Amino acid sequence: MGLNVYNTLTRKKEPFHPIEEGKVRMYVCGPTVYNYIHIGNARPAVVFDTVRRYFEYRGYKVNYVSNFTDVDDRLINASKARHQSVPEIAEQFIKAYKEDTGALNVQPATVHPRATETMPEIIAFINKLVESGFAYESNGDVYFRTRKFKEYGKLSHQSIDDLKAGARIQIGEDKEDPLDFALWKAAKPGEIKWNSPWGDGRPGWHIECSAMVEKYLGDTIDIHAGGTDLTFPHHENEIAQSESLHHQTMAHYWLHNGHIQINHEKMSKSIGNVILVHDLIKKFDPQVVRFFILTVQYRHPINFSDALLNDAVQAFGRLKTAHYNLSHRLNESESAANETIVEKYRKPFIEAMNDDFNTANAIAVLFDAARDANIALQNESSTIEELQAYLQVLTELPAVLGLTLADDTDRIVDRDVEALIQNREEARKNRAFDVADAIRDQLKEAGIILEDTPQGVRWKRGNV
RNA sequence: GGCGGCAUAGCCAAGCGGUAAGGCACGGGUCUGCAAAACCCUUAUCCCCGGUUCGAUUCCGGGUGUCGCCUCCA
Numbered sequence: 001m002g003l004n005v006y007n008t009l010t011r012k013k014e015p016f017h018p019i020e021e022g023k024v025r026m027y028v029c030g031p032t033v034y035n036y037i038h039i040g041n042a043r044p045a046v047v048f049d050t051v052r053r054y055f056e057y058r059g060y061k062v063n064y065v066s067n068f069t070d071v072d073d074r075l076i077n078a079s080k081a082r083h084q085s086v087p088e089i090a091e092q093f094i095k096a097y098k099e100d101t102g103a104l105n106v107q108p109a110t111v112h113p114r115a116t117e118t119m120p121e122i123i124a125f126i127n128k129l130v131e132s133g134f135a136y137e138s139n140g141d142v143y144f145r146t147r148k149f150k151e152y153g154k155l156s157h158q159s160i161d162d163l164k165a166g167a168r169i170q171i172g173e174d175k176e177d178p179l180d181f182a183l184w185k186a187a188k189p190g191e192i193k194w195n196s197p198w199g200d201g202r203p204g205w206h207i208e209c210s211a212m213v214e215k216y217l218g219d220t221i222d223i224h225a226g227g228t229d230l231t232f233p234h235h236e237n238e239i240a241q242s243e244s245l246h247h248q249t250m251a252h253y254w255l256h257n258g259h260i261q262i263n264h265e266k267m268s269k270s271i272g273n274v275i276l277v278h279d280l281i282k283k284f285d286p287q288v289v290r291f292f293i294l295t296v297q298y299r300h301p302i303n304f305s306d307a308l309l310n311d312a313v314q315a316f317g318r319l320k321t322a323h324y325n326l327s328h329r330l331n332e333s334e335s336a337a338n339e340t341i342v343e344k345y346r347k348p349f350i351e352a353m354n355d356d357f358n359t360a361n362a363i364a365v366l367f368d369a370a371r372d373a374n375i376a377l378q379n380e381s382s383t384i385e386e387l388q389a390y391l392q393v394l395t396e397l398p399a400v401l402g403l404t405l406a407d408d409t410d411r412i413v414d415r416d417v418e419a420l421i422q423n424r425e426e427a428r429k430n431r432a433f434d435v436a437d438a439i440r441d442q443l444k445e446a447g448i449i450l451e452d453t454p455q456g457v458r459w460k461r462g463n464v
Numbered sequence: 465g466g467c468g469g470c471a472u473a474g475c476c477a478a479g480c481g482g483u484a485a486g487g488c489a490c491g492g493g494u495c496u497g498c499a500a501a502a503c504c505c506u507u508a509u510c511c512c513c514g515g516u517u518c519g520a521u522u523c524c525g526g527g528u529g530u531c532g533c534c535u536c537c538a
Binding site for chain 1: 465466467468469470475476477478479485486487488489495496497498499500501502503530531532533534535536537538
């Protein structure tokens with residue numbers, strides 16, 4: 001069975017067929033860089049990074065493009081508030097974005113285009129729309145003639161007349177129709193601006209994505225993705241712009257991730273419940289945050305809370321412990337993994353991911369492997385090849401999800417600790433358990449937890 | 465008002481025609497000098513009412529609850 005993906009356009013799961021054999025062209029709408037990213041921004045980054053990793057795992061070459069919106073109203077407002085220029089603010093938060101997503105083990109995109117660096121293409125795009133009658137200039141602004149694009153509403157499955165009720169015209173706008181949207185906005189005095197055939201100004205939000213997709217990926221791409229809220233109007237508008245110009249499908253598959261909620265309600269500034277990644281990863285291991293995000297199918301909403309994250313800490317710890325205990329037992333020994341065992345978990349994992357990237361089920365396979373590994377670990381007759389296979393499974397499969405179970409703590413202990421462990425072993429041999437237990441308590445105070453196993457003492461760092 | 469998602473054990477979450485994966489927590493047990501880690505066992509009238517079917521958590525209709533988009537918010 002091949003890969004099936006849920007397509008917002010058709011509201012169905014469809015078999016995935018790339019335009020070009022063995023290659024995937026995908027575009028993911030990126031952030032507006034006027035602040036640190038919140039966990040809602042992190043979800044698409046993590047989810048679609050996982051999609052990308054899975055494609056690569058299956059042998060595809062992925063051209064992954066994700067933009068930075070580095071000029072818009074919010075950046076201009078931030079610029080005024082902070083008395084910094086728009087480029088300065090953008091630069092600062094692009095850097096922060098890379099740090100935060102990097103911590104979540106999100107790989108950099110193949111290309112991260114910026115709106116301000118795509119200006120010639122954006123202006124040319126608008127120009128062609130004006131020439132073909134799909135757009136018109138009005139007092140220095142340029143608007144898209146929405147009704148002229150007959151398929152408008154096909155992505156969000158809304159009829160144009162239903163949409164009309166919700167459309168509004170802002171003060172100062174001069175549209176022919178309330179549904180029309182801005183491609184270019186005339187600069188107000190003092191605002192950052194670029195020269196264009198319609199006077200100084202800056203691009204509207206939707207046009208940058210159309211221009212970037214065209215520039216970096218072509219007229220038709222495989223996958224276009226983003227948060228569910230982007231379905232309308234952002235993606236609908238992108239389709240209108242690109243397809244009225246190119247006369248061909250903009251993207252074959254439209255993927256949208258569900259939102260993150262706090263206490264079962266929307267995370268928003270007005271409610272004051274926004275959680276920044278920047279802050280969250282001070283409290284929780286970023287890997288756990290990524291793991292937690294992936295425990296839920298990407299299209300469904302996720303509720304966030306410390307209690308839920310703490311459960312995830314426990315769950316993820318179980319996986320890490322299994323990996324660590326395998327490594328400890330295998331120590332330095334180099335041996336081939338038993339392929340039959342590896343396949344036993346690889347197969348259901350792939351099956352899960354093939355079903356619209358069902359990471360929840362994929363993670364369940366990881367837990368099955370961990371349990372079986374623990375059993376094998378207790379069984380004295382287990383062969384090195386078998387144990388090596390479990391280690392392989394618990395390395396290879398998590399990596400597809402962007403997770404690493406390998407122990408990353410500092411394994412170097414100072415000589416005093418080393419000596420204490422030795423002393424305790426001596427004491428235990430002599431059945432001087434009070435002495436041994438005292439040493440164990442002492443080390444526990446110092447954050448080192450000892451575990452006795454048939455293969456000798458094993459230690460790990462831990463709090464309490 | 466238009467469009468859509470969701471409702472499964474104490475909690476989180478898969479499954480989506482043949483009487484329920486996985487995780488966290490709780491309780492009991494095994495192993496251990498004692499622990500730790502681990503393993504085993506235990507825990508579900510799948511929101512309600514109709515319908516289709518030999519059979520429905522799974523499909524259809526209705527209802528209730530809940531979340532969201534229709535405001536350049538991922």
